[in-house]
Amino acid sequence: MLQPGSATAMAGAKNDTDEVCLSPKMVQLKSDMQKLWINHTIWTRSYIVSAMSSRADQQDVLNRLLQNQQDIGNAFKPYYGEAAGNKLAELLKQHILIAGQIVAAAKAGNQADVKKWDTEWHQNADQISKFLSELNPNWPFQTIQEMFYTHLQLITEIVINCLKGNWQADIAATDKNETHMIHLADLLTEGIVKQFPEKF
Known part of the structure; x- marks a missing residue:
């Protein structure tokens, strides 16, 4: 049995501390990354609402949403370089522009176009997943793909519920x-x- 003051006990305590200790740079990256992807969620939903309502701010909201994709790409540049950051930004901008086509088709009741754009949307998600998995071995393709497919499904639910006027389901x-x-x-x-x- 370990005594509280023994060398072994002290070493064990140090290991436990090391496992939960985050450096200031790690905390900053975690915070910055969360903010970027929360903004992705906020401005995507804002664009859906604006487009569905034919609001005058639709283009301005879209511009802000596209800027978010560049911001995400920029966050990768310190680790993967200028070209990789810009490539990710472009793939994410395609993700947004395709989503815009889906919203427009859904609003018009054109299910054939919704299906066509949804196929392209998932292909784009595959491209993003492949690109990220090739950048970092800690991001397996299937894991990232599943994350993006779930994201697409949730956005689809938002669009459908906005069309139906089911605001509680939209919010959920x-x-x-x-x-x-x-x-x-x-x-x-x-x-x-x-x-x-x-x-x-």
């Missing part, structure tokens, strides 16, 4: 999407920290 899906994207942000943060421990 938005809350789920935000929580889900925080999980994605944390997964990305953990992968970066594991791949570049010397930066933290």
Whole structure:
């Protein structure tokens, strides 16, 4: 049995502390990444509402949402370089622009176009997942793909519920999407920290 003051007990306590101790740089990355993906959720939902309501701010909201995709790409540049950050941003902008086509088709009641754009949407999610998995071995393709497919499903639920005027279900899906994207942000943060421990 370990005595409280023994060397072994002290070493064990130190190990326990090390496991939960986060450096300031790790905390900052975690916070920044969460904010970026929460903004992704907020501005996506804002765009859906604006487009469905034919609000005058639709283009301005879209511009803000597209800026968010560039911001996410920029957050990757310190680790993966300018080209990779811009490539991720472009893939994410495609994700948004395709979503815009789905919203427009759904609003018009054109189910054939909804289906066509949804197929492209999932193909884009595959491209994002492949790109990320090739950047970092801690982001397996299937794991990232499942995260993005769930994200697409939740956005689809928001669109459908906005069309139906089922606001409680819309809000519930938005809350789920935000929580889900925080999980994605944390997964990305953990992968970066594991791949570049010397930066933290």
